[in-house]
Amino acid sequence: MKKLLTLLFLFILLNTTFAVIIKAPAVSLTDMGPEGVPISIQINVSKGNGHVFMDTLPLTQLDMQGSARIAAKVAGEITGKDMNKYNVYITVRSDVPVVGGPSAGATMTIGIICALMNWSINHNVMMTGTINPDGSIGPVGGILEKIEAAKKANCTIMLIPKGQRYVTENNMKIDAVKFGEKLGVKVIEVGSIYEALPYFTNKKITMKKYPENPIIEEKYQKIMKDLCDKILKTANEKYDNISNELNNEYFGYNYQNKLSSELKEAKKLLDKANDEYMDEKYYSATCSAFNALIKLETIDHTIKYLTGEEDIKTYLNNVQNQIDYDKKVVYSKNLTLNNFEEILSGRVRISEAESLLDKAWKSYYLGNYEDAIKYGSFAKLRGESAIWWVTLCEINCNDSNNKIINESSLKSLAQQYLDNAETITTYVETLYPNLVSDDVLDDLESAKKAYNEGDYVLTIAKSIDTCVEAEIPLVIFEDKDYLNYLDSFSKNKINMAETIGINPISALGYYEYANSLNDSLLKIMYYKYSSYYAQMDIDIVKELNKDNKGIKESFDNEINIINTNENIVNAEESTKENNNIAIIISAIVGGLIGFVGGYIAKKVST
Structure with missing residues (x-):
């Protein structure tokens, strides 16, 4: 009997983690117009087999499941964790119905990383932004309303996607940084999860720099x-x-x-x-x-x-x-x-x-x-x-790597890309009906058609087209540093693909073409295409080589974690708050273990 109780205790202990609670801004569509509201996201990660579970109340006006899956994928890549060995549970709570979807994607990614690494969250920080498969943070709508949501949640730092500092409202250009200053909120642009993470955790995971092949x-x-x-x-x-x-x-x-x-x-x-x-x-x-x-x-x-x-x-x-x-x-x-x-x-x-x-x-x-x-x-x-x-x-092409691909093995990956494309398109269409062009909708329909016909590589490519074209109208370019960032980010993704012997022709071509252009918005678009396609190459090779240790070792090297106090406000108080939550949850789990164990012992003895 003692062995049974010991096994039960270990099973519950090994499959239970402390909850990570992170706040995110959202937009509620009211009779008076869009209103920024804070929402609460609780994230639990346990040992499992790669599932992502979502629970929202009230139901968001857009499906968040697609963004949650991309968030889990990116979190695993950044932390070096094999997400096929974990289950992710995401609980979203709000006082009012909100426009959900991809705008909380980057925040969910941060939350999953902290759950995987058992890190505390700085609750004085809030962020908005989609999460792209390559780990970059994509543009969103309702920037000003979300800064107001940060104020309502008593946050002092608001992270927004790079390229969205300037917002056009009623034909007027508004500086989001100055708008935040008036509310006592420091607004900072971030381009990737790597850039955002230190503000939430006082820790920095450095992105590995891959050499050119x-x-x-x-x-x-x-x-x-x-x-x-x-x-x-x-x-x-x-x-x-x-x-x-x-x-x-x-x-x-x-x-x-x-x-x-x-x-x-x-x-x-x-x-x-x-x-x-x-x-x-x-x-x-x-x-x-x-x-x-x-x-x-x-x-x-x-x-x-x-x-x-x-x-x-x-x-x-x-x-x-x-x-x-x-x-x-x-x-x-x-x-x-x-x-x-x-x-x-x-x-x-x-x-x-x-x-x-x-x-x-x-x-x-x-x-x-x-x-x-x-x-x-x-x-x-x-x-x-x-x-x-x-x-x-x-x-x-030579014949050294001519193993025929069973395209059905890419079905799950194609579904992820398609879900992400559909979610982003619906999100933009909901907030800005006039911004979604016929070309975007045509590409989305082409992606769906390809998926239904079992053409999964075309599904991924058309989904990428949809995402990039839907995102671009949300970007108002003002900062040359953003172009330099995209240049560096895209090239590193290309080099990463080259590390495993792939010739990322599309990514290299788009990168070269971006550098030949003078129009800033077009440069942004083709840099995005470049990093998306490089990530596609990486994802496909990983999907087809799940059991290949050589491929796995090319990416899953030990991550470099650096402690930092960069632009963090009241992180110590936030850590104490998070630790208190952890203590409470731990007590509850301990109580449940004791209750279940006692109940079984009683049943056995009788």
């Missing part, structure tokens, strides 16, 4: 140069042919002027591509040359239409047949660890080609023939570019 970088350069050579050659030849044709034909003043103007724009893009090629910026050169090619293709088929050489409906049918063929070729290729980046690029481009062709047909039936030709030409080239990508893989 010269072999992979060289391989990337070779692949992109081969692709760029092909597209530049095609575009330059097409430009010469169309220039001659325009000089020998006359289509009336308006058309002649319009086509000549488009040809000049194509020439500018080609010149830009040639300059970028000489600077060895092959991805950027490829993008510029491809955009020139789209214009040239459009001019070419507009001329054919004007001269009666080609009927638009026949042209679109031909494009449809070509895309159908291209799709069969792309999807006939086996997906392996060695080529999934290139195959994914092909699948993404086929999906885009189908979407563009759909727009072409809609324009045609509405009688807008110019747009029908433009979208049809773009669709045709998108389909062709899919073939370019998978062909490049066959030329440049």
